[in-house]
Amino acid sequence: MLDLRLSRATRGIIIEMPLGLYISVPFCRTKCSYCNFASDVFSRSVFQRYVDRVCADMKRDNPTLAQIDGHTDRIVDSIYLGGGTPTVLDPTQLQRLFVSISENFEIQANAEITVECAPGTLTPGVIEALRRCGVNRVSLGVQSFVDQEAASVGRLHNRTTVLEDIANLRAVGITNLNIDLIAGLPHQTLDSWTFSVEQTIASEVPHASVYMLEVDEDSRLGREVIAGGRKYHAHFVPDEDVTADLYLMACERLEAARVQQYEISNFAREGYESRHNLKYWTRQPYLGFGVDAHSMLPVFGGEAEAIRFSSPDSLEAYVAGGSPNRTEVSPAAALEERFFLGLRLNCGIDLHKVAAAFGEDAIAEFRQTIADFVRTGLMSKQGDVIRLSQKGRLLSNEVFERFLSVATEEIPAR
Secondary structure, eight states, X not given: OOOOEEEETTTTEEEEOOEEEEEEEOBXXXXXXXXXXXXXXOOGGGHHHHHHHHHHHHSTTOHHHHTTTTTOOOEEEEEEEEXXXXXXXXXXXXXXXXXXXXXXXXXXXXXXXXXXXXXXXXXXXXXXXXXXXXXXEEEEXXXXXXXXXXXXXXXXXXXXXXXXXHHHHHHTTOOEEEEEEEETOTTOOHHHXXXXXXXXXXXXXXXXXXEEOOOSTTSHHHXXXXXXXXXXXXXXXXXXXXXXXXXXXXXXXXXXXXOEEEETTEEESTTOSOHHHHHHHTTOOEEEESTTOEEEEEOOSSSOSEEEEEOOSSHHHHHTTOOOEEEEEOHHHHHHHHHHHHTTBTTOXXXXXXXXXXXXXXXXXXXXXXXXXXXXXXXXXXXXXXEEOHHHHHTHHHHHHHHHHHOOSOOOOO
């Protein structure tokens, strides 16, 4: 196995840290009413220009990538094509992306390679392209196995299509599969949600993601629910308490089926946790390419703990050559991230390790907040390890906001 070694010369530490790669493909067949991502329906005429731009960004002589060469080599152990719907690209365009990745990065032999797919887009040509490109994990945006619910938010597939896609992927050897479900869709009831969860378990996929519907101003459905309107079936959206009950029921059913929860929204059979997404939650280095793609790289020495990049969030700005935003992550911000990302994981956070990385004084101001959460039942503490409780996971945004508000002073670099 190849190892990427980042040298912390100023701290006398050698850390093995392969990169994760994220490629954004912001194209969809239809824009789902609940979607708040930077994706949309575009003419296929722009697909090739977009692929060309992403491939150009990955080249070794790209000026932006030149900024990171002092921080990391280009050895990769996870690749994730997301969006959007990457499988709306032509097979030749998908292959072009993977060829460019292999030309500009060194991919470890055991790398996890994931592509997000909308059911119904997996034509024989696309499946064969995925197989040839080495894809070994597919995430299916099912959202619901109940056809009425899926159609109400703009999904174009039905239950039969999903089951056929799963069978076709397995037939070519792609067996590491994820199913996305959303609790709180219009028309959803306890019975219909139970059907979706049981169908997920019966499919024997090794990974499932369960999200609660986000009601906010960033989606058409969210805006309509907030306004009390009836468009997009908004008047059939369950209330927050019902949605929370559906989420908890899914947690119980999946756990009983030995699909164990390891993150607020993610469940896996042993050994099938998403290695790529774990990079985000544990603050390992990753690079993102494409519309609204993000990168995070550690900095060893100096005043910043890490550097983050974010690409333009509109297709027009990105294809036109817009430069990414660069943000230096201060020690205080890095500590905040350690808490609100790490607490997403069921394994929790080891305060002893946090203190070793940031200093005991740095975490002292959080200890009262932690004690408050333990007292109110939102968190548990065993020795130095803190974890969100089941109630805490339901109220995770409120918990994370407290950690963000506590650290008001900069922590000096060590």
